[in-house]
Structures are given as structure tokens and as C-alpha cells.
Amino acid sequence: MPIFRLRYSSIWLGAAMLVGTSVATPAQFIVQRPTDPNQRQVVMVRQDASDCSGRDVPNVDSPSVGGTIWATRLFDGNTGVKVAMTAKPNTTYRISLKCVRPIGEVKTDDEGIANLSLVFPTNLVGAEYSFELAPEGAPAGSRYQSAQISFQ
CATH class of the missing domain: 1.20.5 (Single alpha-helices involved in coiled-coils or other helix-helix interfaces)
Structure with missing residues (x-):
């Protein structure tokens, strides 16, 4: 048995x-699904300054990350941007193309959450660029820099 x-x-x-x-x-x-060649996703890091291209901002998760930016090159010659962030509550942040010009504003709610979609002409920037989000007056420690967005 x-x-x-x-x-x-x-x-x-x-x-x-x-x-x-x-x-x-x-x-x-x-097989991994292919990513959209016209879209990039980067983090926003609480950092007072960075170079114009954002090369010195790490695109990794860390305690300093306050949000995410998605940039999509559109067929009509524009770039669409989506911003999602968690920061200081009830604060308006000016969004700028680093070393170019401001392109909009986003206001956080009473929990510090903000979402925004906007569009800018793609020819305002080169193939590599970054964003800065800063409140009015921007005291130290309140600015956010995006990691580099590169379409090269």
C-alpha cells in the first residue's frame, strides 16, 4: 500500500x-505595451531652483515629490499639459515654462490638491524643457521644479 x-x-x-x-x-x-512617443510623464519636486532644462531634477519617487506632469505633443502644433499635485492648501501656483514664460495658474483646494489641464504652442520650447510651479512671493521651500521633459 x-x-x-x-x-x-x-x-x-x-x-x-x-x-x-x-x-x-x-x-x-x-510584451510591454509600447508607450506613446508623443507623451512624457515626469515628477515635480519641491526644490527652490533648477536649470532651464530640468536636468538636475531627479525623475524618481521621493518624499520631495509633490505631483506629476504629463506633456503630450498634439497634432495641431500645440502641447497639452496635465498637472496633478498635492501641496500647501488654498494656494495659487503660477506654472511657468522654465526660462521661457508663465503659461497658467493652478489653485490647491482646502486639502492641498490641484489638477489642471492647459495647452501651449509647442514652438515655445525646444526638445528639452521643464516647468516651475511657484506661489506668489515664493518663500524658500515652496517652489516645485519638474524633471526634464525630453522629446529627443
């Missing part, structure tokens, strides 16, 4: 291993 149980146990173990490898193998071959 023990040999009989051992034989069936071995068969069940082998079947379980076969099913396990059959399921795991296709998971290794799932």
Missing part, C-alpha cells in the same frame, strides 16, 4: 509542477 500511495503522490506532484511551469512560462513572454 505505501508504494501505491508513493506512486500516486509522485504523479500528482509531477502534474502540479507541469501546471506551475506551464502557467509561469507565458508570463515571461508578455
